[in-house]
Amino acid sequence: MAPSPSLPSSSSSSAAERDEEEKGKIRSLVEQARTLLESSNSDNDNDDDELLWQAYVAIERAILAVKLRHPELEGEKLPPASKRTAKREDLIAAAKAAMLQLTAVDAYGKTEETLYLLRTCRDALKAAVARSS
Numbered sequence: 001m002a003p004s005p006s007l008p009s010s011s012s013s014s015a016a017e018r019d020e021e022e023k024g025k026i027r028s029l030v031e032q033a034r035t036l037l038e039s040s041n042s043d044n045d046n047d048d049d050e051l052l053w054q055a056y057v058a059i060e061r062a063i064l065a066v067k068l069r070h071p072e073l074e075g076e077k078l079p080p081a082s083k084r085t086a087k088r089e090d091l092i093a094a095a096k097a098a099m100l101q102l103t104a105v106d107a108y109g110k111t112e113e114t115l116y117l118l119r120t121c122r123d124a125l126k127a128a129v130a131r132s133s
Helices: 006-038 045-069 088-104 111-130
Strands: none
Touching (some): 006 088, 006 111, 045 111, 088 111
């Protein structure tokens, strides 16, 4: 008895479903980080520091999700380091810009670009957290 022709299709459909699930997870984490950054304009610096940290963790989780699914990207080009003299507000703005660029160009389907932009965002948030008051 010959194998059913639907088997390859179902396996490719499950791979496509996993890709869509991964993209959805990354989108969700980026949106979570963006929401946290938008709400970080409070008068309480301690709250801002906590929100910055939570946004950083969400972006780091998105990076890990990409790297777990695509381990071959481990040696990809890293974004340039932020200037040591950059102000905290400028670093947060750079993180927001990277998140906006991710959604504006729908980079989620382009794994290398997604990873690069996520790393850019992460590095800016990491530097902003380090400059916490």
